[in-house]
Amino acid sequence: MRMTISGPPGSGTTSLAKYLAQKHELRVISAGEMFRSLAKEREMSLADFGKLAESDAAVDKLIDARQKETAEGEDNIIAEGRLSGWMVSNADLRIWLSASLDCRTKRISSRDSEDETHARAHTEERQECERKRYLGYYNIDINDMSVYDIVLSSERWDVEGLGAIVDAAIATLRS
Template sequence: MSTNGASTAEIDTNLFVTVSGPPGCGATTLCERLSDAMGCPYVSGGDIFRELADDRGVSLNQLTAQADSSDEIDRALDGRLQSIAEQWGASNKPFILESRLAGWLAGDRADLRIWLDAPEAVRLERISDRVETEAEMRVREVSEAGRYQAYYDIDVTDRGFYDLQINTARWSKNGVFRLVRTAIDEYDPDTDEGSFTTPAVDL
């Protein structure tokens, strides 16, 4: 769990926000800014994956290989994320959950579901200093999509239930944050006519 709490929250809200997108989409940057402004914690799927690796005494690469060969790792990861979503969804406190499936796993507990993306060339440039190579990123995206479909009947290309979809290559980091901040600031539950229903995920 990551916390970037500010002494005085810049965004006065109790919304439960999910942020999702492929590698290099800018999710971590946005979540850190939102966490600071909202004065709340956020949990990322990457954090939980590292916790699972530590719990099992294996490296991240070893755990990734295990996930590719068995559904047990993905289900353990997603089960933890879903439990966190249930806990915070009932708390009526601001919270941010970030993972590829965060919008699905949080379901109707989430108040605002965000999908971030950018052209592949831009995302590859953004992750150029990471250990993961271009080929590995592409393989991981295809592999994960196939596993989500096989395990949960989730089509990750179905983004119809997201409240905001942002191409983060079109704006600066601050611009993306301001777009999301405006959506949160302008949200009024009294005039909300209803979000799209999120298909239930049976883990």
């Protein structure tokens, strides 16, 4: 089983990936974790590292190429990241999670211990920065859902509810 989980910041992709990985004994390959790790290595905030990535295409392209190569070359994985559904050409199942900006802002604010106003501004800035980069680098419109097999609202369902829906899809694919 090779699946991808994508969605905007704060939509719950990491939570769902971890949940499904544990339940189905899959390995998670997270583009976001790679990005955060590189920012930390360079002692930069995510916002500053995002600006670096905006000015230096090599940052994104390195992360994307590593995730694509690893995910396409292994079985029993979940590739989690904004572009995973577009980049992993041999995925068995592609999932997109959605939630309103208000919902995602509250989650990010709580997770990152920052006030909601700052979290909202940072999230909007990050989304716009990523949208421009992906269009420029790969001609991918991140708002195009046509590559996804399942589009789910993480605002409507918690991780267990999302997991149950995906479990049904996995069971169908495996039968």
